[in-house]
Amino acid sequence: MAEPSRLRGWLTAWRVLILALVAVLIVLGVTLVVIAISDAEETKEGTERINALASSDNACVECHRRVTPGIVQQYGYSTMAAADVKCENCHEVRQDYAGAVEHEGTYVLNSPTTAMCETCHTTEVRQYYASRHGIPAYAAMVGLEGLTEDELAKYDAIPEAQVKPNAERNALYALEGPAVTRFACEGCHNIGRPAADGSIGQCQKCHLRHEFSLEQARKPETCNACHIGPDHPQWEIYVESPHGIAYHTGGERWNWDAEPGTLTVEDFPAATCAVCHISGFGATSTTHDVGDRLTWYLFQPISVRRPTWEDNMDRMQNVCSECHNTNFIEDLYTDGDVLVGAINAWVEESDSIIQPLKDAGLMTAEPFDEPIDFTYFNLWHHWGRTAKFGAWMQGPDYTQWHGAYEMLHDLAELRETADAKLAEAEDEAGQ
Numbered sequence: 001m002a003e004p005s006r007l008r009g010w011l012t013a014w015r016v017l018i019l020a021l022v023a024v025l026i027v028l029g030v031t032l033v034v035i036a037i038s039d040a041e042e043t044k045e046g047t048e049r050i051n052a053l054a055s056s057d058n059a060c061v062e063c064h065r066r067v068t069p070g071i072v073q074q075y076g077y078s079t080m081a082a083a084d085v086k087c088e089n090c091h092e093v094r095q096d097y098a099g100a101v102e103h104e105g106t107y108v109l110n111s112p113t114t115a116m117c118e119t120c121h122t123t124e125v126r127q128y129y130a131s132r133h134g135i136p137a138y139a140a141m142v143g144l145e146g147l148t149e150d151e152l153a154k155y156d157a158i159p160e161a162q163v164k165p166n167a168e169r170n171a172l173y174a175l176e177g178p179a180v181t182r183f184a185c186e187g188c189h190n191i192g193r194p195a196a197d198g199s200i201g202q203c204q205k206c207h208l209r210h211e212f213s214l215e216q217a218r219k220p221e222t223c224n225a226c227h228i229g230p231d232h233p234q235w236e237i238y239v240e241s242p243h244g245i246a247y248h249t250g251g252e253r254w255n256w257d258a259e260p261g262t263l264t265v266e267d268f269p270a271a272t273c274a275v276c277h278i279s280g281f282g283a284t285s286t287t288h289d290v291g292d293r294l295t296w297y298l299f300q301p302i303s304v305r306r307p308t309w310e311d312n313m314d315r316m317q318n319v320c321s322e323c324h325n326t327n328f329i330e331d332l333y334t335d336g337d338v339l340v341g342a343i344n345a346w347v348e349e350s351d352s353i354i355q356p357l358k359d360a361g362l363m364t365a366e367p368f369d370e371p372i373d374f375t376y377f378n379l380w381h382h383w384g385r386t387a388k389f390g391a392w393m394q395g396p397d398y399t400q401w402h403g404a405y406e407m408l409h410d411l412a413e414l415r416e417t418a419d420a421k422l423a424e425a426e427d428e429a430g431q
């Protein structure tokens with residue numbers, strides 16, 4: 001009699017055990033699913049990045065992990081660190097290298113130059129040197145007289161540098177002096193600054209160190225560091241353009257890390273600064289020569305055509321035509337050209353208004369020492385340029401209220417001032 005009841009006891013014990021096991025398995029399963037979901041979420045937000053230097057025993061890394069943890073952390077997440085590019089590849093140089101400083105038993109550059117990047121990125125450096133982001137950007141500030149013979153030769157070798165900065169614009173640099181310009185002009189124009197080793201420019205102006213992230217370089221905020229403000233409001237114009245609206249309302253879904261040279265509308269459904277001016281898109285290949293797709297020198301007081309403007313136009317229009325039809329783009333170019341002509345005419349008019357004052361010696365030879373100098377300068381440098389940029393990059397408020405309207409206002413002011421000065425001079429001559 002005792003046998004069956006003992007058996008039943010065993011069976012009950014087994015049943016409880018199995019039930020408990022099943023319960024444990026269910027809980028485990030649910031936990032795993034929850035973990036998997038939260039992993040997926042992390043991926044979406046890009047938080048599961050791999051730090052390539054996490055267990056590195058490189059001497060620079062080991063010590064700098066303590067001294068400057070931020071730098072090691074950032075560099076660890078870069079694709080260059082993943083590709084085994086070392087701190088030494090950019091920083092370490094021979095003892096006799098221009099700018100070398102002794103450091104922990106070797107010699108380093110505190111600020112790696114484009115010559116260091118060039119050892120691996122020859123194409124990008126060559127294109128950059130051929131662009132106005134190279135030496136012309138520096139010359140725009142210090143003037144041609146601020147360049148060495150060698151730098152001048154480099155400047156002259158750039159087709160896009162055919163237009164040389166005029167003396168009047170350098171005048172501001174001299175007038176304000178180094179105490180100010182170190183934090184003003186230089187903050188932007190050092191993008192073309194020569195280094196001690198003779199190489200030119202600072203790639204890190206767009207590729208923030210030490211992540212050197214493609215996503216960051218591709219986002220328009222990168223250009224916003226310099227292409228902003230009353231004289232070149234490309235950022236503000238972009239923000240109000242349909243392309244900028246698309247970026248600001250849906251950009252977080254775009255494929256910012258797409259392989260360079262292969263970008264399509266799948267990755268970028270609307271244009272960014274980089275898509276139009278730098279990225280390989282459709283039939284147009286990637287370039288670090290930002291003048292390569294432009295037809296006019298829009299920054300000039302009176303705009304003229306670029307040396308190879310027709311080829312440049314093809315490259316830009318090939319980008320547009322990935323998203324727009326040919327007629328739409330060609331019409332825009334025709335109308336844009338007409339607008340450039342109209343703005344040129346207003347600037348020419350401002351010249352003709354002040355010419356009699358110059359002829360009669362009624363303006364000082366010094367730049368920026370009397371109000372009329374500023375009115376004349378603002379007219380083309382701020383409003384004329386802005387009107388042109390607004391038209392080409394879809395910013396109607398800039399073409400109208402920060403452009404054409406301001407030009408008309410300044411023209412009226414110039415006329416009145418000129419007439420008054422001439423009348424005053426006549427009165428004095430008559431007495």
Ligand code: HEC
Pocket residue numbers: 059060061063064067087088091092103104106108109110111
């Ligand atoms: C034993 C520790 C140690 C090692 C090894 C080391 N560094 Fe440093 N490094 C330092 C310290 C300390 C500083 C100064 C940090 C500060 O002032 O905040 C420094 C500064 C620097 C600077 C900036 C210098 C400046 O004046 O702006 C660079 C660049 C640099 N290190 C690169 C390297 C590279 C590249 C290596 C490997 C070849 C390396 N370091 C190896 C400790 C080290």
Ligand code: HEC
Pocket residue numbers: 060061064068071072075080085086087088089090091110111112204209210
């Ligand atoms: C791909 C090139 C490159 C690599 C690789 C690289 N750096 Fe740099 N590093 C730069 C550039 C560019 C600068 C900025 C110079 C400037 O703006 O003046 C810089 C600046 C620095 C500075 C001084 C500026 C500061 O913010 O203190 C230190 C220190 C430094 N790097 C350490 C390192 C260390 C450590 C590693 C390796 C973990 C490393 N770098 C790897 C390019 C590089």
Ligand code: HEC
Pocket residue numbers: 079080083085086089090112113114116117118119120121203204207212213214
């Ligand atoms: C020793 C060779 C070497 C040097 C020096 C070097 N790089 Fe690189 N760089 C690479 C390699 C390799 C890659 C490719 C990484 C990849 O695509 O996986 C790369 C990729 C890049 C990228 C693209 C990043 C991406 O996510 O695709 C940028 C931007 C870049 N480098 C900038 C620079 C700059 C700026 C300098 C100089 C300050 C520099 N590099 C110096 C080898 C180098």
Ligand code: HEC
Pocket residue numbers: 136137139140141164165166169170172173176181184185186187188189225226227228229232298299
């Ligand atoms: C906020 C950044 C920034 C500052 C500050 C700045 N510039 Fe510029 N500058 C630019 C940009 C961007 C352009 C290009 C505009 C274009 O191409 O449409 C430019 C264009 C120019 C040009 C015309 C291009 C050429 O090569 O002739 C000159 C000249 C110039 N700047 C001189 C100066 C001087 C001098 C200062 C200081 C008094 C200064 N800039 C301050 C960003 C800046």
Ligand code: HEC
Pocket residue numbers: 114117118121124125128133201202203204205206207214217218259260261263274278279280286288
């Ligand atoms: C005006 C901003 C700007 C400057 C300055 C700049 N870059 Fe770039 N760079 C970009 C952008 C934007 C991209 C991404 C292009 C794309 O969308 O494919 C890029 C991409 C790259 C890549 C990856 C290209 C590829 O096809 O794999 C390398 C390498 C690179 N840059 C190196 C450099 C070097 C070296 C310098 C200095 C000589 C430099 N960059 C200066 C904006 C800049």
Ligand code: HEC
Pocket residue numbers: 131132133136137138140160187188189191205206217222223224225226227273274277278290291292294
């Ligand atoms: C650190 C400042 C700086 C940054 C960042 C910068 N630029 Fe520039 N850019 C300049 C200056 C200065 C000039 C004017 C150079 C000159 O003509 O003298 C210029 C000129 C240009 C031009 C006109 C070139 C020509 O041939 O006239 C284009 C287009 C341009 N930049 C696009 C870009 C784009 C796109 C980005 C962002 C990916 C960018 N820039 C980032 C400073 C900058």
Ligand code: HEC
Pocket residue numbers: 220223224227234235236238243271272273274276277293294295296297298299300316392393
């Ligand atoms: C939809 C494409 C597109 C976008 C987006 C775009 N641009 Fe442009 N950009 C153009 C065109 C087209 C021109 C005029 C080209 C010409 O001269 O033929 C131009 C002109 C310029 C110039 C004037 C160069 C000169 O001659 O003075 C600069 C600088 C510039 N763009 C920078 C930028 C920056 C910075 C951004 C982002 C904030 C940007 N662009 C966004 C298409 C674009």
Ligand code: HEC
Pocket residue numbers: 242243246265268269270271275276316317319320321322323324329332394
């Ligand atoms: C990657 C796709 C893409 C590229 C490349 C592109 N655009 Fe666009 N563009 C768009 C989108 C999306 C809109 C918004 C459509 C709308 O307004 O409904 C737009 C709108 C426009 C508009 C309409 C403005 C308005 O107020 O209605 C103009 C003009 C324009 N783009 C010009 C250009 C030019 C010029 C280029 C080349 C320099 C260019 N686009 C390149 C996607 C693109």
